[in-house]
Amino acid sequence: MENKLIVSLSPHVHGGDSVQKNMYGVLIALIPAFIVSLVYFGLGALIVTATSVIACLFFEWAIGKFLLKKETTTICDGSAIITGVLLAFNLPSNLPIWIIILGALFAIGVGKMSFGGLGNNPFNPALAGRVFLLLSFPVQMTSWPVVGQLTAYTDATTAATPLALMKQAVHGDASAFSQLPDAWNLFIGNNGGCLGEVSAAALILGLLYMLWKRIITWHIPVSILATVFVFSGIMYLANPEAYASPVIQLLSGGLMLGAIFMATDYVTSPMSKKGMLIYGVCIGLLTVVIRLFGAYPEGMSFAILIMNAFTPLINTYCKPKRFGEVAKKK
Numbered sequence: 001m002e003n004k005l006i007v008s009l010s011p012h013v014h015g016g017d018s019v020q021k022n023m024y025g026v027l028i029a030l031i032p033a034f035i036v037s038l039v040y041f042g043l044g045a046l047i048v049t050a051t052s053v054i055a056c057l058f059f060e061w062a063i064g065k066f067l068l069k070k071e072t073t074t075i076c077d078g079s080a081i082i083t084g085v086l087l088a089f090n091l092p093s094n095l096p097i098w099i100i101i102l103g104a105l106f107a108i109g110v111g112k113m114s115f116g117g118l119g120n121n122p123f124n125p126a127l128a129g130r131v132f133l134l135l136s137f138p139v140q141m142t143s144w145p146v147v148g149q150l151t152a153y154t155d156a157t158t159a160a161t162p163l164a165l166m167k168q169a170v171h172g173d174a175s176a177f178s179q180l181p182d183a184w185n186l187f188i189g190n191n192g193g194c195l196g197e198v199s200a201a202a203l204i205l206g207l208l209y210m211l212w213k214r215i216i217t218w219h220i221p222v223s224i225l226a227t228v229f230v231f232s233g234i235m236y237l238a239n240p241e242a243y244a245s246p247v248i249q250l251l252s253g254g255l256m257l258g259a260i261f262m263a264t265d266y267v268t269s270p271m272s273k274k275g276m277l278i279y280g281v282c283i284g285l286l287t288v289v290i291r292l293f294g295a296y297p298e299g300m301s302f303a304i305l306i307m308n309a310f311t312p313l314i315n316t317y318c319k320p321k322r323f324g325e326v327a328k329k330k
Contacts, residue, residue: 019118022266023078025215029206030085030261036189036199037093042150044093045195051097053084055104063113079118083107086126089196089257090301091133094145094156099137103129123308124268127258127301134301144192161192162252163297166244170292174241186251196257203256216264219276220283224259225250227284235292243292255287258300268308275311275318283307 037045060080064070074080087107091100107129115121134141144164145156160168160179168176181191189199197203210216233246249255263269263283270279283303290299 019079020077022215023082025210025213026082026261027078027085029209029215030082030089030196032202032205033089033196033199033257034085036202037089037195040147040189040198041093041145041195042152044145044149044153044156047097047153048091048093048095048100048195049085049088051100052088052091052104053081055101056080056084056087056108059105059108060113063109064117068113068117074117077118079112080108083112083125083129086196086257086261087129089261090126090130090194090254092141092144093195094143094152094154094158095140096154099133099140102136103133106132119267121267122311123305124262124265127262127305131301131305134296146192147190147198159192161297162186162248163193163291166248166252166291167297169244170242172242177244180244180248183247183251186248193252194254194257197254200251200256203260207260210260210264217273217276219273220264220269220280221259223277223280224263224284224287225255227281228255228288231285231288232292235288249288249291253291253298254300258287258304259283262300263304263307268311270311270314270318272315272318275314278318279307279311279314282310 034045034049037049057075057080061073061075064073064075084104087103088100091103107125110132111123111125111128112118112121142164143158144161145152146159149156162180165176165180185191187200189202191198207221211218228249229246232243232249235243236245244252259280263280270276283300286303286306287299290296290302294302296302
């Protein structure tokens with residue numbers, strides 16, 4: 001019997017992970033936040049999420065088939081669904097359908113497929129779509145429905161979000177703090193905002209699930225949250241009449257959603273643990289700076305996109321240690 005030497009490329013031992021498995025793991029982690037959005041925003045949350053997901057799937061299929069001429073479709077790997085869900089989670093629950101579709105087209109067509117598809121995009125596609133809509137339709141994107149209007153959609157009653165109230169306080173309106181929800185309501189999600197960012201509790205459940213399944217590591221979310229807590233805490237101690245407490249900062253806006261589900265995107269975040277910590281600290285600092293001193297009440301989306309651009313540089317200077325024998329000098 002003839003023995004054959006078979007040579008194959010690495011890896012020779014497979015851990016069982018795959019893009020599809022991890023993507024659907026992230027989707028499972030997003031379920032608690034989606035359920036909370038349905039509880040507080042009802043029909044609006046369902047319409048926005050379904051529209052965003054369907055539009056993202058369609059544009060990925062259409063662009064791949066007719067523009068990029070790909071023989072196989074990538075809509076089943078879960079990445080387009082995640083982009084759709086995360087885009088929806090960054091939108092108000094009363095946003096018109098046609099604007100959601102435009103956001104999905106930009107997220108998939110410009111933010112992802114124009115660079116070659118999954119693995120090649122330098123920026124988080126969902127955040128790219130969200131910022132595009134924020135700059136293009138600022139009025140519609142900053143109209144926040146009051147929670148509890150389960151059957152209302154485009155005609156829902158709106159009110160200021162916690163971040164908008166905190167921005168008013170920074171500008172000298174001391175009475176704005178009295179209108180802020182307490183920490184418990186911010187924690188469970190009983191406050192206005194984007195439909196997927198309001199409940200810190202639901203997002204933390206998703207974080208714990210992804211850590212348990214080892215879909216992500218703790219480095220990016222913990223470094224972001226710790227930096228925001230420390231920096232905003234310093235500002236609060238310096239002037240408590242103008243700046244909110246660090247706990248309120250952590251529980252408000254898209255901080256939890258961004259730190260847990262968007263900054264941790266495999267493609268657009270650093271590969272080494274040291275790089276992840278640097279990346280997370282910079283995102284935290286930028287978020288607080290924009291929140292307190294910028295024109296927009298929220299800075300999380302802009303901070304992540306800015307640091308996405310620096311990810312290749314961080315990877316260059318934070319390379320993992322090489323293992324092997326060091327050649328001795330003669």
